[in-house]
Amino acid sequence: MHGPFRAQGWRARLLPLGWRRWTLWLLLAALVLVMLGIMVYLAGRYEASQVQSRLERDTSDALSDIRGGLTRNVQSLQALQSSNPTPSSWTIDAAEMLRQHRELMRIEWRDAGLHTLAHVDTPYRGKLFGRSGAEGPGGRDRAQTDVALACANARRFNGPAYSSSYFVPSSDGLGLEVIEMCLPLISSGRIAGYAVATYALQEVLANLVGRQLARSQEISFTEADGTRLALHGSARRGVRMFTAQQLLDLPGNTLVLRLDSWHSAPSLFPNVMTALVTAMAIALVSVLVLLAKDTRRRLAAERDLADALAFRKAMEDSLVTGLRARDLQGHITYVNPAFCQMVGFSAEELLGHGVPAPYWPPDRVTEYEQRQAIRLAGNVPPREGFESVFMRKDGTRFPVLVIEAPLINAQGLQTGWMSAFLDISEQRRIEELSRASQERLQATARLATVGEMASLLSHELNQPLAAISSYATGSMNLLRHQGASAPPDLDMALRRIAEQAERAGRVIKSVHDFVRRRDQAREPVAARALLEAIMPLVTLQARKLGVRVITDIEPGLPEVLCDRTMVEQVLLNLARNGMQAMEPCELAQRVLRIEARKAASNESSGWLEWRVIDHGPGIPKEVGEQLFTPFFTTKAEGMGLGLSLCRTVVEQHGGYLGFEAQAPRGTIFSFTLPVKKGPSPEAAVAVAVTAAV
Structure with missing residues (x-):
């Protein structure tokens, strides 16, 4: 019954092993799917990063265009004052400049006290500040503070300075967000006046930024808190918006240039690499399916092999005969539980151990080494075995019967030696008990014979001892009748003879009683x-x-x-x-x-x-x-x-x-x-x- 129970134990261990294998396959398939998803996600992220990078570059280009345009305008304003113009001639040149630069809404020539000497408005719009520079709700007086602040910064910077943006309403109800630029006019090392230019922020975006940027993106000026000041361009709408922002740092004012780009969602296969990975994942899933079928067949074969191994293991573990295998160099390669129990060492302590073996008695190591050398030389031991003596881990010795045979592999080659061991201690003990019993029986028979002889001798010796005692007593009586002529030493000798005869009688009687177990x-x-x-x-x-x-x-x-x-x-x-x-x-x-x-x-x-x-x-x-x-x-x-x-x-x-x-x-x-x-x-x-x- 031991073998089937062990086989059932192996089957019980194989069931969770099969489930673990299927779990590993499922985890592998899930890992492939996760990797595919990660690759698609990373590809999308890569595409988004590319779009964002292009948008950042476009923002930098737009910012460069705006700065270049503003610098050219400053140079044009300086050119208006190069020939000491009169107000009338200056007005003609300023009007021509406004026709060439649509972003400029108004140009003013002011003296050192900021009084207007001449001014010109853009021909493309109505007057920005009404009919009179100081009239109406949109009059120029409302912007004097911004102009004064910009000119103060210009004096400090000794160059152009810009004011904060402000909104100027118009008669059509729309209005414009504008900023003022003040340029100090230097004559003989002194400020002789100022040139003030009013910019419309929306026209700056429309005229100073490249047109190709505005076709696919929205360009706007915003404040630091995100409030939009001006907008240009019309982007195609999509499900995802990309935004890039950079600072337009002007002397006296800082604006935020913002570009918004709308894109559709990234496609499932945004690039060739993702497509290749997907194809490889599909191929891998197909291979997994084929491997799963092969695994089922392998599991069936392994289950049959495990049953056979479990049956063999059960037989080996149930043996009372110790088994030991050694390679051709004399190292232990296998021991069964019966051998470990016999010598008191665990399998881990014995496997791989060479000579001298830990279970050899120290005083017999030389003899056993010679015997093993003869065995490893190829001499086959007798099939009936031979007796030897082993030593347990606790130091006790016991006799064993050793039967050895060559260990042959599947190719017919000898790979070592297989030994079987029988502990014959009980057999020797039984033989010793039998011998002791025989000796006790012989001793008992001899004791019985001695008892019979003692009884016979005690019976037979009583009469001679009684006769000796009588003769000794009679001799002493005869000597007493002779009187003084009797030798004293002879009397003493006869008396001793009589005493020892009586004592011998008592000894014989005591021995007789002792043999018959009587109370002394x-x-x-x-x-x-x-x-x-x-x-x-x-x-x-x-x-x-x-x-x-x-x-x-x-x-x-x-x-x-x-x-x-x-x-x-x-x-x-x-x-x-x-x-x-x-x-x-x-x-x-x-x-x-x-x-x-x-x-x-x-x-x-x-x-x-x-x-x-x-x-x-x-x-x-x-x-x-x-x-x-x-x-x-x-x-x-x-x-x-x-x-x-x-x-x-x-x-x-x-x-x-x-x-x-x-x-x-x-x-x-x-x-x-x-x-x-x-x-x-x-x-x-x-x-x-x-x-x-």
Whole structure:
């Protein structure tokens, strides 16, 4: 079920991918349309800028024409005074000038006090200021202020000056907007009079501006606030108007020259470039349509490929076998999740990694590098695989079964190596458990045999021991009848024989009870009594091995509650082991020390501690791990049951048997026993566990 679910996940991811692709196509089409619109808009803006530029140039040309005409008029007025004319001759010349310059409405000759000496009006209009220069509502007196101001500016500038514009009504109800120009007349370095010319602003536009400008545009004079003073020309009306304005800066007055041009809306394709862009956009849209059809076919193929990839990915992810691919240089190119989980490294940490691999144990890097060099040389490994050891990221090691094969591409060429890995830790654990179980079964069978042998021996040895004890007792009785003639040493030897025979009987009985799991009879025994009971045997063994025995019994020790015979055997066994451990040492170093004292850590609980200290070579770590295991022994003639039985006896008393290293050399075996007034059995077990920890 894992593979189909993964395939459905791939389909679920492909659906939004398809929608994203269609969205991208729609965005591309929208971008093309927007670009087309922007190009048309920019083309229109470009055409409008061209029209505006031409209008600005026409305005500059018109302004130049007006200035040139006004300058020529000033020169003509100066020419009227060049020959010291009389009023009559001046009138004739001024009339001729007015016939040639339609923009001039009136010319006056005034003296230095601004009194009129002579004047002439244009022949193309009626008198501008009525029949008399000082009569009527349009009389000349109304303009005296403007004339005086213009002449004052002329004196200051020492040249022509212009007044502000003003409106002069006419009898037809239309009227004119005029300005006054005052030109000072210089004679012998002094102002002898003034020539005053009155301009009609509309006639200035009609006569001083080129006629070609007025055919397609409206030309006007305006004030700074936009009030129109004079207008000339008639432009064709359109949907869009273009305007250009420039200042006509005259001495004493400033006018605004304005040109208005009306144009129709720019055409859809104002130039060839826009048409070409439009054609390219249409072609691009056609290509987009074809690409959309091709994309649908590609999406179907990709969907099928994604399903196949999803199925393969699902199979790879569901494998418990680790997979790894390497190129011909030994770099990792692929790992599956099972391999990453096996070694504890992520795929990002492994991909591209060469030798040494991060999961190789440091002490085996050289061996693995040699093996990889052989593999990269082209030697095909066995198909059944080989075992190796890897190391996880946390440092733990585990065995693996490696199966490698050449990685062949679609062209039949080898591009690397493909490896499969099986974690055989569980298999090894099961094998180890099986081996341990077999060993335990064998140990149990051997223990059962030993128990049967112990029971048989205890039964068979009881009668010989009883006979030895009887013979020893009878011999001592015979010696007593002989009186003083009996040797004292012989009596002592017979007494010892009888005691050891009885002790052997008690040992056999205790072992018999121990094997049959009967409750042992415990009695309060003094520590010194336990030690004295085994000292004859310890002394014999020490004399034989050349060992010096030192005993140290702390005074005032309480009695211990124990099975005396079994505890004596524990002490005797530990003492013998200590003396045998010192056989390789020099005679001066063969010292065995037996101590009895209150347990330091359990003094308040009432425990007594025995310590057997030797000065042998010590116990290696690997031997110490199995020292109390049944049937484990380092002696050629040993059975490996002594220390195991000693620990069992001590633990049955609630105590703890252990060992530690002795500085500078040697080993200390120690065990604890409860005193006569010791704690309850439950407390004793708890204390024993604490001591063990």
